[in-house]
Amino acid sequence: MIEAHALTKRYGARTAVSDLGFTVRPGAVTGFLGPNGAGKSTTMRMIVGLDSPTSGRVTVNGKQYAEHRAPLREVGAMLEARAVHTGRSAYHHLLALAATTGIPRRRVDEVVDLVGLREVARKRVGGFSLGMGQRLGIAGALLGDPATLVLDEPVNGLDPEGVLWIRTLLRDLAAEGRTVLLSSHLMSEMALTAEHLIVIGRGRLIADTSVEEFVRNASGHTVRVRSEEADRLRPLLAGPGVSVTSDERTVLIVSGISSDRIGRLAADEGIALAELVPQHASLEQAFMEMTRDAVEFQTPDAAMVDEEVAA
Ligand SMILES: Nc1ncnc2c1ncn2[C@@H]1O[C@H](COP(=O)(O)OP(=O)(O)OP(=O)(O)O)[C@@H](O)[C@H]1O
Numbered sequence: 001m002i003e004a005h006a007l008t009k010r011y012g013a014r015t016a017v018s019d020l021g022f023t024v025r026p027g028a029v030t031g032f033l034g035p036n037g038a039g040k041s042t043t044m045r046m047i048v049g050l051d052s053p054t055s056g057r058v059t060v061n062g063k064q065y066a067e068h069r070a071p072l073r074e075v076g077a078m079l080e081a082r083a084v085h086t087g088r089s090a091y092h093h094l095l096a097l098a099a100t101t102g103i104p105r106r107r108v109d110e111v112v113d114l115v116g117l118r119e120v121a122r123k124r125v126g127g128f129s130l131g132m133g134q135r136l137g138i139a140g141a142l143l144g145d146p147a148t149l150v151l152d153e154p155v156n157g158l159d160p161e162g163v164l165w166i167r168t169l170l171r172d173l174a175a176e177g178r179t180v181l182l183s184s185h186l187m188s189e190m191a192l193t194a195e196h197l198i199v200i201g202r203g204r205l206i207a208d209t210s211v212e213e214f215v216r217n218a219s220g221h222t223v224r225v226r227s228e229e230a231d232r233l234r235p236l237l238a239g240p241g242v243s244v245t246s247d248e249r250t251v252l253i254v255s256g257i258s259s260d261r262i263g264r265l266a267a268d269e270g271i272a273l274a275e276l277v278p279q280h281a282s283l284e285q286a287f288m289e290m291t292r293d294a295v296e297f298q299t300p301d302a303a304m305v306d307e308e309v310a311a
Pocket residue numbers: 011014015016034035036037038039040041042043
């Protein structure tokens with residue numbers, strides 16, 4: 001379990017993390033999301049003691065990282081996959097890491113197999129592809145068989161087979177009762193991997209909720225209705241907060257009213273519906289909506305779209 005209490009980090013005048021409070025629970029994969037510069041990496045660095053908070057605290061299983069007697073056995077982290085001596089082989093990199101923390105050699109063999117690096121384990125890390133480097137980073141994180149894992153962009157650079165592999169691995173590790181926190185910019189992947197989300201923007205908490213709830217709360221919620229009598233149905237739906245748009249004669253996209261109610265209104269008037277489909281926002285749409293005000297740099301196009309939406 002990871003717990004942050006009033007966690008704050010300032011770099012000079014810049015506040016990277018501000019009064020952040022959250023709990024990452026065991027047994028589920030928790031996604032850590034936020035626009036660029038939101039403070040994710042800073043928070044992760046504080047979790048594993050690479051940076052110290054200006055105020056507040058963050059603990060792993062009740063203690064700050066440095067207070068643990070064998071931190072690698074407590075928390076496994078991959079923050080910068082490339083932070084490896086490039087002249088060493090993958091095997092020796094892991095062996096050196098293990099030796100400094102009293103982890104037996106056989107565990108190195110285990111993690112090498114677990115991450116699928118057996119064939120290249122004796123090759124120099126300098127020649128590794130981005131994907132192989134990621135696998136090595138994950139091997140390092142798993143070395144101490146820790147109850148808690150903190151991974152910054154672990155799928156970055158992996159091919160589709162690698163992405164599927166890590167998704168399955170993380171879900172399995174969580175199912176064993178571990179605490180898994182990962183950040184990713186790939187929303188579709190996050191939607192498939194994580195059950196819970198912590199979303200931050202400009203260093204502050206925006207949401208701490210299940211993926212399902214986060215998507216449900218996004219207002220991108222509409223109902224698609226198809227009927228030969230769409231013209232007759234349309235005025236019946238009108239009301240405060242209801243909006244109806246239509247690009248095709250027989251199709252209405254309705255927001256502000258539930259599909260149950262639309263179905264009832266149509267039935268009362270004897271209007272036959274060919275389709276009545278609630279459309280849920282994707283995690284990406286929900287994320288864009290929830291973090292819109294927290295985006296550090298907006299492209300002119302995105303800003304223009306926002307203005308058009310607001311107009
Ligand atoms: N060592 C540092 N010195 C000064 N400012 C820093 C330092 N590290 C981070 N920052 C600033 O703190 C803020 C948060 O950065 P951080 O890297 O934690 O964000 P992030 O959410 O991980 O972003 P990204 O998604 O782009 O990786 C940014 O404005 C960044 O410029």
